[in-house]
Amino acid sequence: MAVYAALLYLPEGSDSMMPEVRKEHGVFGAAASEVIRGAVALYPTGSATTITVAGGPGGDVMVTDGPYAEAKEILIGLYLIEAADLDEAIGWAARIPTAWRGKVELRPVRPIGGGAS
Amino acid sequence: MTPEEQLAETIRREGARVLATLIRTLGSLQLAEDAVQDAAVAALQTWPRDGIPGDPRAWLAVTARHKAYDALRREAVRPGKELASAGGVAPVVPDPVPEVLELVEPDSVVRDDQLRLVFTCCHPALAREAQVALALRTLAGLDVAAIARGFLVPEATMAKRLTRARQKIAQARIPYRVPSDAELPARLASVLAVVHLIATESHAPSAGEQVTRVDLEAEAARLARLLAELMPGEPEVLSLLALLLFTAARRPARVDVAGDPVPLADQDRSRWDHAAIGEASALLAEAVRRSQGVAGSYQLQAHLSACHSTAQAYRDTDWDRIVTLYDLLLSRSANPAVALNRAVAVGERDGPAAGLAALDAITGMTRSHLWHAGRAEALRGLGRTGQAREALRQALELAPTAPERRLLTRRLTEMSPP
Numbered sequence: 001m002a003v004y005a006a007l008l009y010l011p012e013g014s015d016s017m018m019p020e021v022r023k024e025h026g027v028f029g030a031a032a033s034e035v036i037r038g039a040v041a042l043y044p045t046g047s048a049t050t051i052t053v054a055g056g057p058g059g060d061v062m063v064t065d066g067p068y069a070e071a072k073e074i075l076i077g078l079y080l081i082e083a084a085d086l087d088e089a090i091g092w093a094a095r096i097p098t099a100w101r102g103k104v105e106l107r108p109v110r111p112i113g114g115g116a117s
Numbered sequence: 118m119t120p121e122e123q124l125a126e127t128i129r130r131e132g133a134r135v136l137a138t139l140i141r142t143l144g145s146l147q148l149a150e151d152a153v154q155d156a157a158v159a160a161l162q163t164w165p166r167d168g169i170p171g172d173p174r175a176w177l178a179v180t181a182r183h184k185a186y187d188a189l190r191r192e193a194v195r196p197g198k199e200l201a202s203a204g205g206v207a208p209v210v211p212d213p214v215p216e217v218l219e220l221v222e223p224d225s226v227v228r229d230d231q232l233r234l235v236f237t238c239c240h241p242a243l244a245r246e247a248q249v250a251l252a253l254r255t256l257a258g259l260d261v262a263a264i265a266r267g268f269l270v271p272e273a274t275m276a277k278r279l280t281r282a283r284q285k286i287a288q289a290r291i292p293y294r295v296p297s298d299a300e301l302p303a304r305l306a307s308v309l310a311v312v313h314l315i316a317t318e319s320h321a322p323s324a325g326e327q328v329t330r331v332d333l334e335a336e337a338a339r340l341a342r343l344l345a346e347l348m349p350g351e352p353e354v355l356s357l358l359a360l361l362l363f364t365a366a367r368r369p370a371r372v373d374v375a376g377d378p379v380p381l382a383d384q385d386r387s388r389w390d391h392a393a394i395g396e397a398s399a400l401l402a403e404a405v406r407r408s409q410g411v412a413g414s415y416q417l418q419a420h421l422s423a424c425h426s427t428a429q430a431y432r433d434t435d436w437d438r439i440v441t442l443y444d445l446l447l448s449r450s451a452n453p454a455v456a457l458n459r460a461v462a463v464g465e466r467d468g469p470a471a472g473l474a475a476l477d478a479i480t481g482m483t484r485s486h487l488w489h490a491g492r493a494e495a496l497r498g499l500g501r502t503g504q505a506r507e508a509l510r511q512a513l514e515l516a517p518t519a520p521e522r523r524l525l526t527r528r529l530t531e532m533s534p535p
C-alpha cells in the first residue's frame with residue numbers, strides 16, 4: 001500500500017465553503033471514509049504567512065505576508081501544527097528544515113462542521 | 118482650536134484608547150472598531166448639546182461597551198449568521214452584569230492595551246501597507262476616508278485593505294500581545310518602520326500636486342509621540358520622534374507662497390519652528406544617553422537632521438560630520454538613497470568635482486530625478502553648463518510631482534545662456 005497526498009486547488013476567490021460544495025465533500029468523505037487518513041480545510045490565501053530562515057538552523061527568521069507562489073519551488077509535503085497563535089506557529093515553522101532550504105508557508109486551518117466558520 | 122475641533126480631537130484621542138482595551142476584551146478588531154465608531158457618533162450628537170463630559174474616556178468606554186453587547190446580541194439571534202469579517206470563533210454572549218459594562222479601566226491598563234495594539238498592527242505577517250493603514254485607523258483614530266486621502270487611493274480600496282488586514286489577524290490568529298524580550302528588537306523595528314514610512318510619504322508624496330500633505334506628517338509625529346509615551350526607555354523610539362520633529366520644524370520654510378519646494382540652502386531659517394527643534398534636540402540627547410554608545414539607525418538620522426536644523430545658516434552646516442554620519446548609516450546597510458545624500462554632502466564639503474565623482478560611483482540611480490538633479494548641480498559648479506542642463510532635463514523627465522517639476526524648470530531657466 002502507498003499513501004498519497006491529494007492537494008486541492010480552486011481558482012482564487014471561489015467559495016470553498018458553499019453549502020453545495022460542503023455537501024459534495026460530505027458525499028466524497030462518506031464514500032472514501034476507509035482510505036482517508038486526514039483532511040483539513042484552509043482559510044483563503046489572504047491569511048497565509050511565509051517564513052524563511054537565513055543561513056541555516058537558528059538563522060534570522062524572515063516573516064512575510066501572503067502565500068508562497070513561485071514556479072521555481074515545488075510542494076514537497078506538509079506538517080499539521082497545533083499552536084496557540086501565529087507567533088507560536090512561526091516559532092515551529094522556523095525550525096522545519098525546509099525553512100532554510102526553501103520556504104514554509106503557514107495557512108491557518110478553518111474549522112469544518114458546525115455553523116460558524 | 119475651535120470648540121468643534123477640540124471636541125472632535127477629544128473623541129478621536131480617547132476613542133483610540135477605548136478601542137485598544139475593547140479589542141482585548143472582545144477579541145475582535147472589527148467588533149471593537151464598530152462599537153467605538155458608534156460611540157463616537159453618539160458623542161458627536163450629544164456632547165455639543167450637553168457639553169464634553171468630565172471624563173470623556175469613561176463616557177466613550179461605557180457607551181462603546183453597550184454598543185458592542187447590543188451588536189453581539191443582534192448577531193446571536195440571527196441563526197446561522199457568522200461574524201464574517203470578525204472571523205474566528207463566534208463569541209459567547211453572556212448577559213453582562215451592570216458593573217462590567219460600567220467599568221472604567223485605569224490608565225495603566227489602557228497603556229498596556231495600546232502597546233499590544235501597536236505590535237498587532239505592525240506584525241510582520243501583515244503587508245507593510247496593511248500595517249500602515251491599521252496603525253492610522255486604530256492607533257491614530259483616523260477614519261477610512263482620511264487615510265485614503267492621505268495615500269491618494271479611493272476610499273473603497275482603503276476600506277478593502279483594512280478589511281483584509283482584520284481578516285488576516287482573525288484567521289491567522291495574530292496575537293494581541295507585546296512580544297517577548299527576545300523578539301522585541303525585530304518587532305520594534307517593524308513598528309518604527311511603519312511610523313517612519315507614514316512620515317516620509319508626507320515629505321515626498323510619490324504622486325500628486327502638493328509638496329507636503331500636512332496630515333500624514335502630523336499623524337506620524339502623533340504616532341511617534343504615542344510610542345514614546347508607551348516605551349520611554351527605547352532610544353530608537355525617542356530618536357524617531359526627534360527625527361520627525363526636526364523635519365516638521367522646517368515645514369514653514371519648506372514651500373514658498375506658490376506652493377513650490379524651497380531647497381534647504383534657500384530656506385528662511387527664521388521661519389523654522391525653533392521650539393520644536395529645541396524639543397527634538399532634548400529628545401535626541403536623551404536617546405544618546407539611553408543607547409549606551411550604540412547608535413541605532415534612527416539616532417544617526419536624527420543626528421543628521423539636527424546638523425541641518427541647528428546650523429545658523431546653510432554655509433555653517435557641518436558637512437564633515439554629515440558625511441561621517443552617512444558613512445555610518447551606509448556601513449549598516451547599503452541604500453542608494455543614503456549614498457545619494459552622502460554624495461551631495463561630499464560635494465558641499467570637498468567641492469563639485471568630488472561630489473560628481475561620488476554621485477557617479479552610485480549604481481542603479483539613473484531612474485532617480487534626485488540623482489540627475491544632484492549631478493546637474495555638481496556639473497554647474499564645475500562650469501560644465503551644457504552637461505548640467507542635460508542632467509536637469511533628465512531630472513525633469515523623471516520628477517514625480519508637479520511642484521518638483523516647476524522647481525527644476527526654474528533651475529533650467531536660470532541656467533540657460535543669456
